[in-house]
Amino acid sequence: MNHKRIHPVELFANPSTNLCVLDVRTASEVAATALPGALHIPLHELTPERLQNELVKHGKQGSCVYLLCQGGKRAEKAADQLQGHVNAELCIIDGGMNAVQQANIPVTKNHRKTMSLEQQVRTAAGVLVLIGVILGTWMHPAFYGLSAFVGAGLVFAGITDLCAMGMLLARAPWNK
Incomplete structure (x- = not known):
């Protein structure tokens, strides 16, 4: 609109x-x-x-x-x-x-550095992808699915401009 x-x-x-x-x-x-x-x-x-x-x-x-x-x-x-x-x-x-x-x-x-919501989303996505790759390599290949899930979420967010991780992080206690 x-x-x-x-x-x-x-x-x-x-x-x-x-x-x-x-x-x-x-x-x-x-x-x-x-x-x-x-x-x-x-x-x-x-x-x-x-x-x-x-x-x-x-x-x-x-x-x-x-x-x-x-x-x-x-x-x-x-x-x-x-x-x-x-x-x-x-x-x-x-x-x-x-x-x-x-x-x-x-x-x-406020000169105390705080992370913006966008920074929090990028950090969380990066950590989840890294965990998926590490666990997929050393534990079981099924853990690569975590990285794929995060990647799919990023593609969805890019296309629709709706970010589920951002909406979830916005409700986190440190963002209150």
Whole structure:
């Protein structure tokens, strides 16, 4: 579905006090780099009811909700999920937090290094493939199936833009 989009430079050129940015990244991503004043509801926890409650709680009801993630994909998914279910206009921040940082818009940074969700997925996939190869070589060839399963999952994620491992890792305790 096509959603309204805005570039961060355009959005923050004349910031208003009623500006409502909803960050749908994981808690660890927000802990590493955050946009001051943004509401935070991770995509996997986002529901229209929860968003409405947050808007009322922060006095932002009736305003346009600008959706932010790392690069733009999760913001699109959030807009699809919320479209027609909330009493607010939805707009995706083009390029996400990557574009915000490239535009030199002030953000808060935690200098303690945290792994992004994408890094966690790549690390977990690599470890599982390596384990499958090692066990397949030294234990039993059936363990090569683990590597094949992970490879098939990566192909599926690449084609559909849905990553089961990413959705699972987003719910992990260290990402809360």
